[in-house]
Amino acid sequence: MSAAIIDGKALASQIKADLQERIAHLKSKGIVPALTVILVGDDPASAVYVNSKHNTFVQLGLKSEVIRMPADTSQETLLNKIRELNQDKNLHGILVQLPLPKHIDTNTVIDTIDPNKDVDGFHVSNAGALMTGNPRFIPCTPYGVMKMLESQHITIRGAEAVVVGASNIVGKPMALLLQKEGATVTICNSKTKDLAAHTRRADILVVATGRPEMVTGDMIKPGAVVIDVGINRGADGKLKGDVEFASASQVAGAITPVPGGVGPMTIVMLLVNTIESAERLL
């Protein structure tokens, strides 16, 4: 058996095209959706992602600004910059690129962002709003995964869903979204005993561990939908997922590739969240 490929790049393009109308409407009311990204330090991977976000926003006629700060920036300097951006009436989204240098406390930084501008959906109050069923901003990666499942008409209600990885930015919100749509959700982590026994039960398997190719075909239920959130760059410069594509695609019913899967969806959902933020001013 050979799995259907869920093309995140194509779906992202389609969603971008569908956003044009909403952007035009905002502009007709004098509002140009605007995002500011803060990048602290000079991690090369972060620089690539930040440029990619910036280019996408500019292509669609939105405002995008990138503030680059040196790696030795003090936490207080960063917090003061965020407080300044919080006050900017023409700014709808603020994103602090992660990971941050070790001397900076990530939660303190995230929780300084105005929750109404937290288009990542990482602020504790936005995490709480999602958990209690009334989300303000849905974190971009899990939001994009839900759009991918929707595009394939995959039945979530009653499905066995297994999420491997329990991070605040992907695993936990992913589990909540699947649960909200009626899946029975298991969240696995690095301490899980007999991971394969869990993954083999999954009708929908989402892998977000940051461990290259850790899920192999023998761990997958025949016909399952496999969503690979991993973006691991090898020494050869090639991107690898958290799922071993060659073996997994022999067993799965549908699978996302890396690159061209979840990554492009993450960026387009950032657009969606920024536009939604701007629309709340209408």
Ligand SMILES: Nc1nc(=O)c2c([nH]1)NC[C@@H]1CN(c3ccc(C(=O)N[C@@H](CCC(=O)O)C(=O)O)cc3)C=[N+]21
């Ligand atoms: N505050 C914050 N918000 C984030 O959303 C955030 C972050 N920090 N830190 C880093 C991760 C990672 N991330 C990606 C987004 C797009 C691709 C993407 O478009 N990937 C392309 C390939 C790009 C390449 O070649 O490297 C693809 O999968 O096809 C990847 C990774 C967002 N992140």
